[in-house]
Amino acid sequence: MLLELLQAARSGNAARLRQIVAGCNRTHLNQVTEGGNTVLHIAAKMGHLELAKAICSLEPLLLTRKNFKSDTPVHCAARAGHHNILHYFVTAPFAYDRRGEEQEWFLRARNRFGNTALHEAAQNGHLKVAQVIMSVDSYLEAEENEAGVSPLYMAAERGSSTIVRLLLESDRCSYQGPNGQTALHAAVLRSYDITKLILEKEAGFIKVGDATNNSTPLHYAASSGNRKMVQLLLEKDSSASYLQDIEGLAPIHVAASAGHPNVIAELVQRRPDCTELITNQGRNFLHVAIVNKRLQVVKYVLESGILVDLNEPDNEGKTPLHLAVISKNRQIVQMLSSNGTVNTSIMNYEGHTPLDLAFLTINWEIALRMYNIMTDLINHGSRFTPQRLDLITNHLQRNQEGEIHRYKTLAKNLAIVAVLTATVTFAAAFTLPGGYKSDSSPNAGNAILANRAAFKVFLVSDSLAMISSISVAIIVLLRTGSLDHDIRLCSLITAMILMCAAVGGMLVAFATGIYVAVASDHKWLAVLIAVMICSVPLVAWMTAYWPSSDFLGLVKMTIIQETDVTADLDYRRYNRQIADRQRPGGIAEFHTP
Incomplete structure:
Protein backbone atom coordinates (compact mmCIF):
# COMPACT_ATOMS: atom_id res chain seq x y z
CA MET A 1 0.00 0.00 0.00
CA LEU A 2 1.16 3.51 -0.83
CA LEU A 3 2.50 5.34 2.20
CA GLU A 4 0.27 8.37 1.51
CA LEU A 5 -2.75 6.13 1.24
CA LEU A 6 -1.96 4.35 4.50
CA GLN A 7 -1.46 7.65 6.34
CA ALA A 8 -4.75 9.03 5.02
CA ALA A 9 -6.59 5.86 6.07
CA ARG A 10 -5.18 5.89 9.60
CA SER A 11 -5.85 9.58 10.11
CA GLY A 12 -9.35 9.36 8.67
CA ASN A 13 -8.66 12.10 6.11
CA ALA A 14 -11.31 11.44 3.45
CA ALA A 15 -10.39 14.52 1.38
CA ARG A 16 -6.76 13.47 1.19
CA LEU A 17 -7.76 9.97 0.13
CA ARG A 18 -9.88 11.38 -2.73
CA GLN A 19 -6.94 13.49 -3.87
CA ILE A 20 -4.62 10.49 -3.87
CA VAL A 21 -7.07 8.33 -5.80
CA ALA A 22 -7.83 11.15 -8.25
CA GLY A 23 -4.15 11.56 -8.99
CA CYS A 24 -3.57 7.92 -9.81
CA ASN A 25 -5.41 4.80 -10.85
CA ARG A 26 -8.44 3.82 -8.72
CA THR A 27 -7.04 0.29 -8.45
CA HIS A 28 -4.68 1.62 -5.80
CA LEU A 29 -7.60 1.24 -3.39
CA ASN A 30 -7.13 -2.53 -3.71
CA GLN A 31 -3.64 -2.34 -2.26
CA VAL A 32 -3.19 -4.01 1.13
CA THR A 33 -0.91 -3.77 4.15
CA GLU A 34 1.33 -6.58 5.39
CA GLY A 35 -1.67 -7.98 7.24
CA GLY A 36 -3.81 -7.98 4.11
CA ASN A 37 -5.90 -4.99 5.26
CA THR A 38 -7.39 -2.61 2.71
CA VAL A 39 -8.08 1.05 3.44
CA LEU A 40 -11.68 0.07 4.27
CA HIS A 41 -10.46 -2.42 6.89
CA ILE A 42 -8.42 0.36 8.47
CA ALA A 43 -11.31 2.86 8.38
CA ALA A 44 -13.72 0.32 9.91
CA LYS A 45 -11.26 -0.68 12.60
CA MET A 46 -10.50 2.91 13.62
CA GLY A 47 -14.05 4.24 13.36
CA HIS A 48 -13.58 6.74 10.54
CA LEU A 49 -17.15 6.98 9.21
CA GLU A 50 -16.62 9.69 6.56
CA LEU A 51 -13.58 7.92 5.23
CA ALA A 52 -15.53 4.65 5.01
CA LYS A 53 -18.26 6.42 3.03
CA ALA A 54 -15.71 7.86 0.64
CA ILE A 55 -14.06 4.48 0.10
CA CYS A 56 -17.34 2.64 -0.45
CA SER A 57 -18.49 5.24 -2.95
CA LEU A 58 -15.30 4.66 -4.96
CA GLU A 59 -14.93 0.88 -4.55
CA PRO A 60 -17.98 -0.83 -2.92
CA LEU A 61 -16.61 -4.34 -3.48
CA LEU A 62 -14.03 -3.71 -0.75
CA LEU A 63 -16.85 -4.40 1.70
CA THR A 64 -16.48 -8.15 1.05
CA ARG A 65 -12.69 -8.15 0.81
CA LYS A 66 -10.95 -10.33 3.44
CA ASN A 67 -7.56 -9.77 5.05
CA PHE A 68 -5.07 -12.52 5.88
CA LYS A 69 -7.18 -13.48 8.94
CA SER A 70 -10.27 -13.71 6.73
CA ASP A 71 -11.78 -10.67 8.45
CA THR A 72 -13.96 -8.39 6.33
CA PRO A 73 -14.37 -4.70 7.17
CA VAL A 74 -17.66 -5.73 8.80
CA HIS A 75 -15.77 -7.98 11.23
CA CYS A 76 -13.38 -5.13 12.03
CA ALA A 77 -16.18 -2.67 12.72
CA ALA A 78 -18.12 -5.17 14.84
CA ARG A 79 -15.07 -6.15 16.88
CA ALA A 80 -14.18 -2.53 17.56
CA GLY A 81 -17.77 -1.59 18.41
CA HIS A 82 -18.27 1.06 15.71
CA HIS A 83 -22.02 0.64 15.27
CA ASN A 84 -22.34 3.81 13.17
CA ILE A 85 -20.05 2.42 10.48
CA LEU A 86 -21.80 -0.94 10.60
CA HIS A 87 -25.17 0.78 10.24
CA TYR A 88 -23.88 2.55 7.14
CA PHE A 89 -22.64 -0.72 5.71
CA VAL A 90 -25.99 -2.48 6.05
CA THR A 91 -28.17 0.41 4.90
CA ALA A 92 -26.19 1.67 1.91
CA PRO A 93 -27.58 0.69 -1.52
CA PHE A 94 -24.43 -1.20 -2.49
CA ALA A 95 -24.94 -3.56 0.44
CA TYR A 96 -27.42 -5.56 -1.59
CA ASP A 97 -25.18 -5.85 -4.62
CA ARG A 98 -23.98 -9.43 -5.08
CA ARG A 99 -21.56 -8.85 -7.90
CA GLY A 100 -18.36 -10.84 -8.28
CA GLU A 101 -17.69 -14.14 -6.58
CA GLU A 102 -19.51 -13.30 -3.34
CA GLN A 103 -22.47 -15.67 -3.21
CA GLU A 104 -23.94 -14.66 0.15
CA TRP A 105 -24.70 -11.46 1.94
CA PHE A 106 -21.65 -9.90 3.56
CA LEU A 107 -23.03 -10.03 7.13
CA ARG A 108 -22.80 -13.82 7.01
CA ALA A 109 -19.17 -13.83 5.96
CA ARG A 110 -16.93 -15.81 8.32
CA ASN A 111 -13.33 -15.28 9.34
CA ARG A 112 -10.76 -18.02 9.88
CA PHE A 113 -12.38 -18.98 13.22
CA GLY A 114 -15.80 -19.22 11.64
CA ASN A 115 -17.04 -16.09 13.45
CA THR A 116 -19.66 -13.89 11.90
CA ALA A 117 -19.96 -10.20 12.73
CA LEU A 118 -22.52 -11.11 15.42
CA HIS A 119 -19.99 -13.42 17.08
CA GLU A 120 -17.52 -10.55 17.21
CA ALA A 121 -20.10 -8.18 18.68
CA ALA A 122 -21.18 -10.70 21.34
CA GLN A 123 -17.64 -11.69 22.27
CA ASN A 124 -16.61 -8.08 22.76
CA GLY A 125 -19.80 -6.93 24.47
CA HIS A 126 -20.99 -4.38 21.89
CA LEU A 127 -24.76 -4.18 22.32
CA LYS A 128 -25.46 -1.50 19.70
CA VAL A 129 -23.51 -3.43 17.08
CA ALA A 130 -25.53 -6.55 17.86
CA GLN A 131 -28.75 -4.56 17.57
CA VAL A 132 -27.76 -3.25 14.14
CA ILE A 133 -26.89 -6.73 12.89
CA MET A 134 -30.02 -8.43 14.22
CA SER A 135 -32.26 -5.69 12.87
CA VAL A 136 -31.10 -6.73 9.40
CA ASP A 137 -30.51 -10.48 9.74
CA SER A 138 -32.23 -12.26 12.63
CA TYR A 139 -30.91 -15.67 11.55
CA LEU A 140 -27.33 -15.01 12.63
CA GLU A 141 -28.02 -15.87 16.30
CA ALA A 142 -28.45 -19.48 15.20
CA GLU A 143 -25.01 -19.63 13.57
CA GLU A 144 -22.07 -21.38 15.24
CA ASN A 145 -18.38 -20.91 14.50
CA GLU A 146 -15.77 -23.58 13.74
CA ALA A 147 -15.58 -24.58 17.43
CA GLY A 148 -19.35 -24.93 17.66
CA VAL A 149 -19.72 -21.73 19.68
CA SER A 150 -22.85 -19.60 19.32
CA PRO A 151 -23.10 -15.82 19.84
CA LEU A 152 -25.24 -16.48 22.92
CA TYR A 153 -22.49 -18.55 24.55
CA MET A 154 -19.96 -15.80 23.84
CA ALA A 155 -22.22 -13.17 25.36
CA ALA A 156 -22.86 -15.32 28.43
CA GLU A 157 -19.16 -16.03 28.89
CA ARG A 158 -18.46 -12.31 28.51
CA GLY A 159 -21.08 -11.54 31.15
CA SER A 160 -23.08 -9.19 28.92
CA SER A 161 -26.66 -9.55 30.14
CA THR A 162 -28.01 -6.96 27.69
CA ILE A 163 -26.75 -8.88 24.65
CA VAL A 164 -27.99 -12.16 26.13
CA ARG A 165 -31.45 -10.65 26.59
CA LEU A 166 -31.39 -9.39 22.99
CA LEU A 167 -30.38 -12.79 21.59
CA LEU A 168 -32.92 -14.70 23.66
CA GLU A 169 -35.74 -12.71 22.04
CA SER A 170 -35.35 -14.92 19.01
CA ASP A 171 -36.70 -18.49 18.99
CA ARG A 172 -33.92 -19.54 16.61
CA CYS A 173 -31.15 -18.66 19.05
CA SER A 174 -28.45 -21.34 19.48
CA TYR A 175 -27.25 -22.17 23.00
CA GLN A 176 -24.23 -24.21 21.98
CA GLY A 177 -20.67 -23.73 23.23
CA PRO A 178 -17.32 -25.53 22.93
CA ASN A 179 -16.86 -29.16 23.97
CA GLY A 180 -20.58 -29.80 24.22
CA GLN A 181 -21.21 -27.00 26.70
CA THR A 182 -24.26 -24.80 26.58
CA ALA A 183 -24.58 -21.10 27.33
CA LEU A 184 -25.85 -22.10 30.78
CA HIS A 185 -22.48 -23.70 31.59
CA ALA A 186 -20.79 -20.37 30.94
CA ALA A 187 -23.48 -18.32 32.66
CA VAL A 188 -23.31 -20.11 36.03
CA LEU A 189 -19.64 -19.15 36.30
CA ARG A 190 -20.16 -15.54 35.22
CA SER A 191 -23.49 -13.95 36.08
CA TYR A 192 -26.53 -14.63 38.24
CA ASP A 193 -28.71 -12.41 36.02
CA ILE A 194 -27.69 -14.16 32.81
CA THR A 195 -28.30 -17.56 34.39
CA LYS A 196 -31.75 -16.43 35.42
CA LEU A 197 -32.52 -15.17 31.89
CA ILE A 198 -31.51 -18.48 30.31
CA LEU A 199 -33.44 -20.55 32.84
CA GLU A 200 -36.57 -18.50 32.22
CA LYS A 201 -36.20 -19.19 28.50
CA GLU A 202 -35.06 -22.82 28.62
CA ALA A 203 -34.72 -24.60 32.00
CA GLY A 204 -34.01 -27.97 30.39
CA PHE A 205 -30.34 -27.13 29.97
CA ILE A 206 -29.82 -27.73 33.72
CA LYS A 207 -29.52 -31.44 32.97
CA VAL A 208 -27.38 -31.19 29.84
CA GLY A 209 -23.82 -32.41 30.36
CA ASP A 210 -20.77 -31.29 28.42
CA ALA A 211 -18.81 -33.52 26.07
CA THR A 212 -15.66 -33.59 28.21
CA ASN A 213 -16.93 -35.54 31.22
CA ASN A 214 -20.71 -35.07 31.14
CA SER A 215 -20.66 -32.29 33.73
CA THR A 216 -23.90 -30.33 34.05
CA PRO A 217 -24.19 -26.60 34.85
CA LEU A 218 -24.89 -27.63 38.46
CA HIS A 219 -21.50 -29.34 38.57
CA TYR A 220 -19.90 -26.11 37.39
CA ALA A 221 -21.79 -24.01 39.94
CA ALA A 222 -20.92 -26.43 42.76
CA SER A 223 -17.24 -26.19 41.88
CA SER A 224 -17.33 -22.39 42.10
CA GLY A 225 -18.75 -22.34 45.64
CA ASN A 226 -21.50 -19.87 44.68
CA ARG A 227 -24.36 -20.96 46.93
CA LYS A 228 -26.73 -18.36 45.50
CA MET A 229 -26.16 -19.72 42.00
CA VAL A 230 -26.65 -23.31 43.17
CA GLN A 231 -29.85 -22.27 44.90
CA LEU A 232 -31.15 -20.70 41.67
CA LEU A 233 -30.51 -23.90 39.71
CA LEU A 234 -32.06 -26.13 42.35
CA GLU A 235 -35.19 -23.97 42.47
CA LYS A 236 -35.72 -24.73 38.79
CA ASP A 237 -34.96 -28.45 38.99
CA SER A 238 -33.52 -29.99 42.14
CA SER A 239 -33.37 -33.46 40.54
CA ALA A 240 -30.16 -32.32 38.83
CA SER A 241 -28.49 -33.03 42.19
CA TYR A 242 -28.49 -36.73 41.30
CA LEU A 243 -26.78 -36.43 37.91
CA GLN A 244 -23.22 -37.79 37.80
CA ASP A 245 -20.34 -37.29 35.39
CA ILE A 246 -18.37 -40.07 33.73
CA GLU A 247 -16.38 -40.63 36.94
CA GLY A 248 -19.53 -40.89 38.99
CA LEU A 249 -19.12 -37.48 40.62
CA ALA A 250 -22.39 -35.77 41.50
CA PRO A 251 -22.57 -32.04 42.35
CA ILE A 252 -22.17 -32.87 46.06
CA HIS A 253 -18.91 -34.69 45.29
CA VAL A 254 -17.69 -31.71 43.27
CA ALA A 255 -18.51 -29.33 46.11
CA ALA A 256 -16.67 -31.59 48.55
CA SER A 257 -13.66 -31.87 46.25
CA ALA A 258 -13.48 -28.07 45.91
CA GLY A 259 -14.01 -27.53 49.65
CA HIS A 260 -17.37 -25.71 49.67
CA PRO A 261 -19.44 -26.78 52.71
CA ASN A 262 -21.96 -23.99 51.99
CA VAL A 263 -22.85 -25.62 48.68
CA ILE A 264 -23.09 -29.04 50.33
CA ALA A 265 -25.51 -27.58 52.87
CA GLU A 266 -27.71 -26.23 50.08
CA LEU A 267 -27.70 -29.54 48.20
CA VAL A 268 -28.52 -31.53 51.35
CA GLN A 269 -31.30 -29.12 52.24
CA ARG A 270 -32.96 -29.63 48.86
CA ARG A 271 -32.19 -33.32 48.40
CA PRO A 272 -31.11 -34.96 51.71
CA ASP A 273 -30.54 -38.35 50.10
CA CYS A 274 -27.87 -37.03 47.72
CA THR A 275 -25.37 -37.84 50.50
CA GLU A 276 -25.82 -41.50 49.56
CA LEU A 277 -24.49 -41.00 46.03
CA ILE A 278 -21.18 -42.76 45.38
CA THR A 279 -18.56 -42.39 42.67
CA ASN A 280 -17.24 -45.11 40.38
CA GLN A 281 -14.73 -45.88 43.13
CA GLY A 282 -17.52 -46.38 45.65
CA ARG A 283 -16.79 -43.16 47.54
CA ASN A 284 -19.30 -40.76 49.04
CA PHE A 285 -18.75 -37.03 49.28
CA LEU A 286 -16.91 -37.38 52.62
CA HIS A 287 -14.40 -39.76 51.04
CA VAL A 288 -13.84 -37.26 48.23
CA ALA A 289 -13.34 -34.37 50.65
CA ILE A 290 -10.75 -36.32 52.64
CA VAL A 291 -8.81 -37.41 49.56
CA ASN A 292 -8.58 -33.75 48.54
CA LYS A 293 -7.69 -32.67 52.13
CA ARG A 294 -10.74 -30.41 52.51
CA LEU A 295 -10.66 -29.87 56.26
CA GLN A 296 -13.64 -27.48 56.31
CA VAL A 297 -15.90 -30.05 54.67
CA VAL A 298 -14.90 -32.76 57.15
CA LYS A 299 -15.44 -30.37 60.03
CA TYR A 300 -18.85 -29.42 58.66
CA VAL A 301 -19.91 -33.07 58.35
CA LEU A 302 -18.85 -33.90 61.92
CA GLU A 303 -20.43 -30.79 63.47
CA SER A 304 -23.64 -30.50 61.44
CA GLY A 305 -24.93 -33.99 62.14
CA ILE A 306 -25.47 -34.89 58.47
CA LEU A 307 -26.51 -38.51 58.13
CA VAL A 308 -23.26 -40.00 56.83
CA ASP A 309 -21.71 -43.34 57.74
CA LEU A 310 -18.26 -42.41 59.02
CA ASN A 311 -17.10 -46.02 58.64
CA GLU A 312 -18.44 -46.58 55.12
CA PRO A 313 -15.85 -48.35 52.94
CA ASP A 314 -15.19 -47.63 49.27
CA ASN A 315 -14.65 -50.30 46.61
CA GLU A 316 -11.26 -51.13 48.18
CA GLY A 317 -12.60 -51.25 51.72
CA LYS A 318 -11.00 -47.93 52.67
CA THR A 319 -12.99 -45.96 55.21
CA PRO A 320 -12.68 -42.18 55.65
CA LEU A 321 -10.02 -42.78 58.32
CA HIS A 322 -7.99 -44.97 55.95
CA LEU A 323 -8.10 -42.26 53.30
CA ALA A 324 -7.16 -39.57 55.84
CA VAL A 325 -4.04 -41.55 56.75
CA ILE A 326 -3.16 -42.07 53.09
CA SER A 327 -3.58 -38.34 52.41
CA LYS A 328 -1.18 -37.66 55.33
CA ASN A 329 -3.41 -34.97 56.82
CA ARG A 330 -2.96 -35.04 60.59
CA GLN A 331 -5.81 -32.62 61.34
CA ILE A 332 -8.36 -34.77 59.54
CA VAL A 333 -6.98 -37.90 61.23
CA GLN A 334 -7.38 -36.23 64.62
CA MET A 335 -10.93 -35.11 63.87
CA LEU A 336 -12.04 -38.55 62.69
CA SER A 337 -10.21 -40.67 65.24
CA SER A 338 -11.51 -38.55 68.12
CA ASN A 339 -15.10 -39.06 66.98
CA GLY A 340 -16.73 -41.78 69.05
CA THR A 341 -18.55 -43.37 66.10
CA VAL A 342 -15.39 -43.95 64.05
CA ASN A 343 -13.86 -47.42 64.24
CA THR A 344 -10.14 -46.68 64.47
CA SER A 345 -9.09 -50.32 63.98
CA ILE A 346 -11.31 -51.31 61.07
CA MET A 347 -9.55 -53.22 58.26
CA ASN A 348 -9.73 -52.53 54.54
CA TYR A 349 -10.04 -55.37 52.04
CA GLU A 350 -6.26 -55.91 52.15
CA GLY A 351 -6.41 -56.45 55.91
CA HIS A 352 -4.82 -53.14 56.91
CA THR A 353 -6.02 -50.92 59.73
CA PRO A 354 -5.41 -47.15 59.57
CA LEU A 355 -2.42 -47.64 61.89
CA ASP A 356 -0.98 -50.23 59.49
CA LEU A 357 -1.23 -47.77 56.63
CA ALA A 358 0.45 -45.04 58.65
CA PHE A 359 3.29 -47.41 59.51
CA LEU A 360 3.71 -48.60 55.91
CA THR A 361 3.68 -45.03 54.59
CA ILE A 362 6.64 -43.87 56.71
CA ASN A 363 9.63 -42.67 54.73
CA TRP A 364 12.35 -40.17 55.45
CA GLU A 365 10.61 -37.34 53.62
CA ILE A 366 7.42 -37.46 55.66
CA ALA A 367 8.55 -39.27 58.78
CA LEU A 368 7.65 -36.51 61.21
CA ARG A 369 4.11 -36.18 59.85
CA MET A 370 3.45 -39.93 59.80
CA TYR A 371 4.88 -40.48 63.29
CA ASN A 372 2.53 -37.79 64.57
CA ILE A 373 -0.38 -39.42 62.79
CA MET A 374 0.57 -42.78 64.31
CA THR A 375 0.64 -41.14 67.73
CA ASP A 376 -2.86 -39.75 67.25
CA LEU A 377 -4.21 -43.10 66.07
CA ILE A 378 -2.66 -44.98 68.99
CA ASN A 379 -3.97 -42.46 71.49
CA HIS A 380 -7.48 -43.04 70.14
CA GLY A 381 -7.30 -46.82 70.32
CA SER A 382 -6.16 -47.82 66.85
CA ARG A 383 -4.27 -51.12 66.65
CA PHE A 384 -2.09 -53.03 64.26
CA THR A 385 -3.50 -56.10 62.57
CA PRO A 386 -2.31 -59.41 64.05
CA GLN A 387 1.20 -59.98 62.71
CA ARG A 388 4.70 -61.01 63.75
CA LEU A 389 6.06 -58.50 66.22
CA ASP A 390 9.69 -59.09 65.24
CA LEU A 391 8.97 -57.64 61.78
CA ILE A 392 7.85 -54.37 63.35
CA THR A 393 10.69 -54.08 65.84
CA ASN A 394 13.34 -55.06 63.27
CA HIS A 395 12.00 -52.44 60.86
CA LEU A 396 12.20 -49.80 63.57
CA GLN A 397 15.71 -50.90 64.52
CA ARG A 398 16.90 -50.55 60.91
CA ASN A 399 15.41 -47.10 60.76
CA GLN A 400 17.21 -46.08 63.96
CA GLU A 401 20.54 -47.37 62.70
CA GLY A 402 20.13 -45.17 59.66
CA GLU A 403 19.38 -42.23 61.93
CA ILE A 404 22.62 -42.72 63.88
CA HIS A 405 24.62 -42.70 60.65
CA ARG A 406 22.94 -39.47 59.58
CA TYR A 407 23.68 -37.96 62.98
CA LYS A 408 27.37 -38.61 62.56
CA THR A 409 27.49 -37.25 59.00
CA LEU A 410 25.66 -34.07 59.92
CA ALA A 411 27.78 -33.51 63.04
CA LYS A 412 30.99 -33.88 61.02
CA ASN A 413 29.82 -31.36 58.41
CA LEU A 414 28.74 -28.90 61.07
CA LEU A 432 39.50 -3.89 60.15
CA PRO A 433 38.13 -1.98 57.15
CA GLY A 434 39.77 1.45 56.86
CA GLY A 435 42.85 0.41 58.89
CA TYR A 436 44.33 1.94 62.06
CA LYS A 437 45.58 5.41 63.01
CA SER A 438 49.36 5.57 62.70
CA ASP A 439 50.10 9.13 63.92
CA SER A 440 51.70 10.05 67.24
CA SER A 441 48.48 11.21 68.87
CA PRO A 442 47.05 9.52 71.99
CA ASN A 443 44.58 7.69 69.71
CA ALA A 444 47.31 5.96 67.73
CA GLY A 445 46.39 2.34 66.93
CA ASN A 446 42.63 2.94 67.08
CA ALA A 447 40.40 2.15 64.14
CA ILE A 448 40.08 5.05 61.69
CA LEU A 449 36.36 4.41 60.99
CA ALA A 450 35.40 3.61 64.59
CA ASN A 451 32.82 6.41 64.79
CA ARG A 452 30.72 5.24 61.86
CA ALA A 453 27.49 3.34 62.52
CA ALA A 454 28.17 0.75 59.82
CA PHE A 455 31.57 -0.01 61.41
CA LYS A 456 29.93 -0.67 64.77
CA VAL A 457 27.46 -3.05 63.11
CA PHE A 458 30.45 -4.77 61.50
CA LEU A 459 32.10 -5.38 64.87
CA VAL A 460 28.94 -6.67 66.55
CA SER A 461 27.99 -9.04 63.71
CA ASP A 462 31.53 -10.33 63.32
CA SER A 463 31.74 -11.03 67.04
CA LEU A 464 28.37 -12.78 66.96
CA ALA A 465 29.47 -14.97 64.08
CA MET A 466 32.75 -15.95 65.77
CA ILE A 467 31.15 -16.71 69.15
CA SER A 468 28.34 -18.76 67.55
CA SER A 469 30.68 -20.78 65.34
CA ILE A 470 33.03 -21.58 68.23
CA SER A 471 30.03 -22.66 70.30
CA VAL A 472 28.92 -24.96 67.48
CA ALA A 473 32.35 -26.59 67.33
CA ILE A 474 32.35 -27.17 71.09
CA ILE A 475 28.82 -28.60 71.16
CA VAL A 476 29.47 -30.94 68.23
CA LEU A 477 32.72 -32.25 69.69
CA LEU A 478 31.46 -32.77 73.23
CA ARG A 479 27.75 -33.58 73.05
CA THR A 480 26.68 -35.20 69.76
CA GLY A 481 28.66 -38.34 70.53
CA SER A 482 26.57 -39.02 73.62
CA LEU A 483 24.76 -42.35 73.84
CA ASP A 484 21.74 -40.64 75.31
CA HIS A 485 19.33 -40.02 72.47
CA ASP A 486 17.71 -36.94 74.06
CA ILE A 487 21.06 -35.22 74.64
CA ARG A 488 22.24 -36.02 71.12
CA LEU A 489 19.06 -34.67 69.57
CA CYS A 490 18.97 -31.42 71.57
CA SER A 491 22.67 -30.80 70.98
CA LEU A 492 22.40 -31.22 67.23
CA ILE A 493 19.39 -28.92 66.97
CA THR A 494 21.10 -26.28 69.11
CA ALA A 495 24.25 -26.52 66.99
CA MET A 496 22.30 -26.00 63.78
CA ILE A 497 20.52 -22.94 65.18
CA LEU A 498 23.83 -21.42 66.29
CA MET A 499 25.37 -22.24 62.90
CA CYS A 500 22.59 -20.33 61.14
CA ALA A 501 23.25 -17.36 63.44
CA ALA A 502 26.99 -17.55 62.70
CA VAL A 503 26.47 -17.58 58.94
CA GLY A 504 24.02 -14.70 59.19
CA GLY A 505 26.43 -12.67 61.31
CA MET A 506 29.26 -13.32 58.86
CA LEU A 507 27.13 -12.10 55.92
CA VAL A 508 26.17 -8.92 57.78
CA ALA A 509 29.79 -8.31 58.77
CA PHE A 510 30.94 -8.66 55.18
CA ALA A 511 28.21 -6.33 53.86
CA THR A 512 28.81 -3.61 56.48
CA GLY A 513 32.58 -3.91 56.11
CA ILE A 514 32.37 -3.31 52.37
CA TYR A 515 29.88 -0.50 52.86
CA VAL A 516 31.98 1.43 55.40
CA ALA A 517 35.09 1.07 53.23
CA VAL A 518 33.72 2.31 49.88
CA ALA A 519 30.50 4.21 50.64
CA SER A 520 32.21 7.62 50.81
CA ASP A 521 33.45 7.43 47.21
CA HIS A 522 31.16 4.87 45.56
CA LYS A 523 27.94 4.65 47.50
CA TRP A 524 26.07 2.95 44.66
CA LEU A 525 28.65 0.15 44.64
CA ALA A 526 28.36 -0.28 48.40
CA VAL A 527 24.58 -0.50 48.19
CA LEU A 528 24.77 -2.97 45.32
CA ILE A 529 27.10 -5.27 47.25
CA ALA A 530 24.89 -5.05 50.34
CA VAL A 531 21.85 -6.06 48.26
CA MET A 532 23.76 -8.95 46.75
CA ILE A 533 24.73 -10.17 50.21
CA CYS A 534 21.13 -9.91 51.40
CA SER A 535 20.07 -12.19 48.53
CA VAL A 536 22.26 -15.03 49.83
CA PRO A 537 19.64 -16.28 52.37
CA LEU A 538 17.05 -16.38 49.59
CA VAL A 539 19.35 -18.40 47.36
CA ALA A 540 20.11 -20.72 50.27
CA TRP A 541 16.42 -21.22 50.92
CA MET A 542 15.74 -22.02 47.28
CA THR A 543 18.63 -24.46 47.25
CA ALA A 544 17.36 -26.16 50.38
CA TYR A 545 14.02 -26.88 48.71
CA TRP A 546 15.43 -27.81 45.34
CA PRO A 547 14.85 -31.57 44.81
CA SER A 548 18.39 -32.31 43.64
CA SER A 549 20.15 -30.37 46.38
CA ASP A 550 22.50 -32.20 48.73
CA PHE A 551 21.62 -29.72 51.46
CA LEU A 552 17.99 -30.82 51.25
CA GLY A 553 18.99 -34.19 52.61
CA LEU A 554 20.59 -32.56 55.64
CA VAL A 555 17.52 -30.45 56.32
CA LYS A 556 15.20 -33.43 56.03
CA MET A 557 17.51 -35.49 58.21
CA THR A 558 17.46 -32.86 60.94
CA ILE A 559 13.68 -32.67 60.93
CA ILE A 560 13.42 -36.41 61.21
CA GLN A 561 15.59 -36.49 64.28
CA GLU A 562 13.03 -34.45 66.18
CA THR A 563 10.63 -37.37 66.04
CA ASP A 564 12.80 -39.98 67.69
CA VAL A 565 11.85 -39.34 71.31
CA THR A 566 8.14 -39.32 70.54
CA ALA A 567 8.49 -42.27 68.19
CA ASP A 568 10.31 -44.37 70.79
CA LEU A 569 7.51 -43.76 73.27
CA ASP A 570 4.92 -44.60 70.65
CA TYR A 571 6.65 -47.81 69.67
CA ARG A 572 6.70 -48.96 73.28
CA ARG A 573 3.04 -48.06 73.65
CA TYR A 574 1.76 -49.94 70.62
CA ASN A 575 4.04 -52.92 71.31
CA ARG A 576 2.45 -53.15 74.73
CA GLN A 577 -0.98 -53.04 73.07
CA ILE A 578 -0.06 -55.86 70.72
CA ALA A 579 1.47 -57.91 73.50
CA ASP A 580 -1.56 -57.40 75.71
CA ARG A 581 -3.82 -58.51 72.92
CA GLN A 582 -1.80 -61.60 72.08
CA ARG A 583 -0.80 -62.50 75.67
CA PRO A 584 -3.78 -61.66 77.87
CA GLY A 585 -2.20 -63.31 80.84
CA GLY A 586 0.58 -60.81 81.21
CA ILE A 587 2.32 -57.72 79.81
CA ALA A 588 5.20 -58.04 77.41
CA GLU A 589 7.09 -54.92 76.38
CA PHE A 590 9.30 -54.67 73.36
CA HIS A 591 12.04 -52.08 73.47
CA THR A 592 13.78 -50.51 70.54
CA PRO A 593 17.55 -50.15 70.86
Missing part, protein backbone atom coordinates in the same frame (compact mmCIF):
# COMPACT_ATOMS: atom_id res chain seq x y z
CA ALA A 415 32.13 -29.09 62.79
CA ILE A 416 33.97 -28.33 59.53
CA VAL A 417 31.76 -25.36 58.67
CA ALA A 418 31.96 -24.02 62.23
CA VAL A 419 35.79 -24.11 62.29
CA LEU A 420 36.01 -22.36 58.91
CA THR A 421 33.55 -19.66 60.01
CA ALA A 422 35.41 -19.08 63.27
CA THR A 423 38.72 -18.75 61.40
CA VAL A 424 37.35 -16.20 58.93
CA THR A 425 35.59 -14.07 61.53
CA PHE A 426 38.60 -14.14 63.87
CA ALA A 427 40.88 -12.87 61.11
CA ALA A 428 38.38 -10.16 60.11
CA ALA A 429 38.48 -8.69 63.63
CA PHE A 430 42.19 -7.81 63.24
CA THR A 431 42.07 -6.62 59.64
